[in-house]
Amino acid sequence: MTNVTPPSDSTAAPERSARTGFAQNRLERHSEGREHAESVAALRASPEAVTFVLAGEVPILKSGSVSLNTRFSMAEAADLGATGESIFLGTLDGVPLFTTQLPRDAAGVVEGRPHLQAVDLRSIATQGLIPADELGPLGEAKAILHWHTRHRFCANCGAPTRVEASGWRRICDQCGAQHFPRTDPVVIMLAVRGERCLLGRQPRFATNMYSCLAGFVEPGETIEDAVRREIKEEAGLAVGRVRYLASQPWPFPASLMIGCLAEGLHEAITIDQHELEDARWFTREEVALMLADTHPQGLGTPKPFAIAHHLIRAFVNEGEGF
Incomplete structure (x- = not known):
């Protein structure tokens, strides 16, 4: 997975679906590269890599010059206590994009940090707090993290599961069952x-x-x-x-x-x-x-x-x- 250049055709899709919230999602998902752990690790280590940060299911936003900012550097996420799973979403305009879930509640994350806000996703969407082309990937991030939170254990045998494929599969080492995100x-x-x-x-x-x-x-x-x-x-x-x-x-x-x-x-x-x-x-x-x-x-x-x-x-x- 070496090609992280953005697509050349950025023409907006004409269908009605593209007019709805969360539908504008220009991510290059690189689904074929999710199995390549070393390549994804290199993207994560890149100085350009950024991540969404959610406390539970509540996005954490940074104050920006024009609008609220959804993106954190990996170092900024670590400073907030992001030590758990980090899911590879893809690249956006060539920038590696991940999503990370914090173990603490939203109030604890923003306390003492006036430049941060914890805002539920529905409010972000209805109030137009972030650019439309950021809303789709952020919605995707919330959905995939929700799935991970509720699939810590195997539905087949009850044993703990672990993350594979850069966050797009969980596997049970006890019985070998594979679990995939659902829609x-x-x-x-x-x-x-x-x-x-x-x-x-x-x-x-x-x-x-x-x-x-x-x-x-x-x-x-x-x-x-x-x-x-x-x-x-x-x-x-x-x-x-x-x-x-x-x-x-x-x-x-x-x-x-x-x-x-x-x-x-x-x-x-x-x-x-x-x-x-x-x-x-x-x-x-x-x-x-x-x-x-x-x-x-x-x-x-x-x-x-x-x-x-x-x-x-x-x-x-x-x-x-x-």
Whole structure:
């Protein structure tokens, strides 16, 4: 793994997925080189090498001249107590990039260090605290560290596991089982019938916010069948055609949101009160007011970093539907 030059074509991807938060990720992953421990060690020892630092699952940020800085030198990370696993993410514009998890809580890390801040990833994304092309790799870092934290022991025999492949595999020396980072597929969908779409809200949502319905894909399901099942379960609505629109990496904790449009076959809905606080049909015109934060009742939609925002906007502004 000697080639760490950045790709020559930096043209932004045209698909809808690229508009979502965490989707801009220009990392050269060098997946073919993860098995070469000596090469990765040389990259880690490079004076250019940098690392994200997370205390548990909370990123630690440095004050910068323009915006908050996500990158620490290896020496700076060591000064913060980073003595554990350091995962090789890849290179970004030729710079070797790692992620490191501190054993201490976030408050203990930033105490007495006024140039540091501990900010949860959701707040970083919603408030735009770091450049967009840093957000994707940082989300990836959080997701991979979350997986490592919860896979210290073998799911097959219960023995401790150890890190291999520069942090992209754990192996059990007791039974030989290999464990790889997982991404959980989640369908998120906007049901549409003519000029109206179905939005719902859960009790945990921000006040007055309505969003798309969503749920995990179950074993043995296609994406389309998962969309139909989730809408039927949550809103009692039968669905016909299903179309894919976009996807989004979602590091809460480690999912891939698969965004779809779904054809509602009737208008009657029956809300599952265990899943939803409310659900109802909205016209394009009403949802346009919600997107613009001018709805007379103060109703709103998710912010642009969330894929739900872009599914709703595709219906309102781009005429997507059935």
